[in-house]
Amino acid sequence: MNWLLVWPILIPVLTAALCLLAWNAPGLQRTLSFLGTFVLLIGDLYLFAGVWEGGVQSVQMGEWPAPYGITIVADTLSATLVVLTALIGLGVAVFALGDIGVERETTGFHPLFHALLTGVGGAFMTGDIFNLYVWFEVMVIASFGLMALGCERAQIDGGVKYVILNLIATTVLLVAIGLLYGVTGTLNMADLAQVVPQHAEQGRLIVIAALFLLAFGMKAAVFPLYFWLPASYHTPPAAVSAIFAALLTKVGVYAMIRTFTLIFTVGQAYTYSAILAVGVLTMLIGVLGAIAQNDVRRVLSFNLVSGIGFILIGLGLGTVLGLAGAIYYTVHHIVVMSGLFLVAGVAQRVAHAQGLDALGGLYRSQPLVAVLFFIVAMSLAGVPPLSGFWPKVILVQASLEAEAYIVAAAALVTGLLTLYSMSKIWSLAFWRAKPEVAPQAAPGILDPGPLGAGRKAVLLTPVALLAVLTLAIGLFAQPLLSISERAAVALMAPDAYITTVLDEEG
């Protein structure tokens, strides 16, 4: 039994528990939080190395043989994503040292943060569809807590919409799982992959697949189910919205990629064309919404929605190249979105303003913040040689090969509009002189005191590391491309996944 497989779940749970014990000692909680994410990253890197060398690994919880017990599986895609979870977790944990005030730390920020990482890690690693629902709920309840923590008016308002729509989404997921169990009689994903294609009632299974698409689509914030995201993501502190933006929607996307390549290979012509249409609309509507907004982090929220569309078209094309592009884009998007939300939080804090109409002059007053923002923003826009360029090239090439010319055109238009929306933030918030409006107290940020040099260094170090990371995966694209290709090939032909899970007891 390979204990490294439960590492992405076990370490955050332990950290959360220890942070709970240190409830009244924020200093101790900070140390634990940092150490927890650091240890998590090291273990996840070992896990990834093991999967890269030895292929798919699985372990049965409680030693119950495969289709009956709960399975934990790691293939290239899940191993890559847990490494990224730990990496962003570490970055945000460092950022939170300077961003989250003592009020929030003594009301449970650190335990909730690590509970969130537990849910995300569990959702990436599980091989059981009901267990996936449970991890979704762990993740969602932790995110509810983080969203409402601090109880500012905007947070409560955003939280209400976030909570209600996510509750509906998880209930739809539960209904879909119940129906799938009623039709097939199994919940193990590898077992489902064998049962579903040979099942007699394909019509019912396609209806169930559509329900899964609806549930995961709400989680992933795709058009037309994304409205909870720009209503809420800009209200909590920057650290919280960065971890949300990096990971939560990606779990929905991951679940969609996993179920629609492994289980619902029936009726692919129908489901994949639906995913493709949804993807195109998501990226266009998302970026158009971004252009109209004023609050910097709302602009970024809409760009986040737009990026989900890019990942979906990679899945919807149904080719190895498309999936490789989608996985590459997911990795890029996790790094860049967290970096953008963090640097936007710093910019809003130093300028004491949230809206683009009140910001300005940051290039002159905060050159380092401006340079970091420029790197991650241009990376999101897909300017070569940064990390956003390569997955867009791959996705456009994949859609041209699949003769989906509308998709390719939509991707290019979205890229252009993303560049426009990023340069709008750049020119308004950073480049122009500070406008002559009265500075407002930023209502979404509980200000834990003035921003000294030490605190600013704590805030900017993770942003700088993320910016270096996006430069690195842009300049040296080949390693990540090999990882994405191998993950995509394994997703398109999941025989190794199925045999590893089902033969594990033998």
Add this chain to the structure above:
Amino acid sequence: MENVLAIVVGILVACATFLILSRDLIRILLGIAILSNAANLLIFTAGRVTRDAPPLVPGDLEVPAGAYANPLPQALILTAIVIGFGLLAFALVLSYRAYVAMRTVDVDAMREAEPPYPDQSPPTGEDGRQTPLRRRGAAGTPTREAAQ
């Protein structure tokens, strides 16, 4: 029996949808409570309603003697009930806080996070505080202050 239960689930989902489409936060929460109960009943029905013996293994046997009822749906529902209860409790507290903070349960009037003018900052008064957003008390559901 499955058919009757399926119809009950359908009615529950219809009621829940009607309630969730309301603008009143309390009605929405009631709708979500009904929806999660409908989901639980659906899993119960999907696991087949049978009148077999409980799935207990007698002490001297390896497998149960004779036909036995499927225990898995109950286990799933138990998990879902616990999770659903916790989430609903949280949502109720959050709604109460929303009422305390914004003095309304009309979700259309809750515009703190999404101002009605998304392309500019909210206006500020002379004291530097944001002016309260226009409420829909007159046109829509009356707020508590309007009723008093």
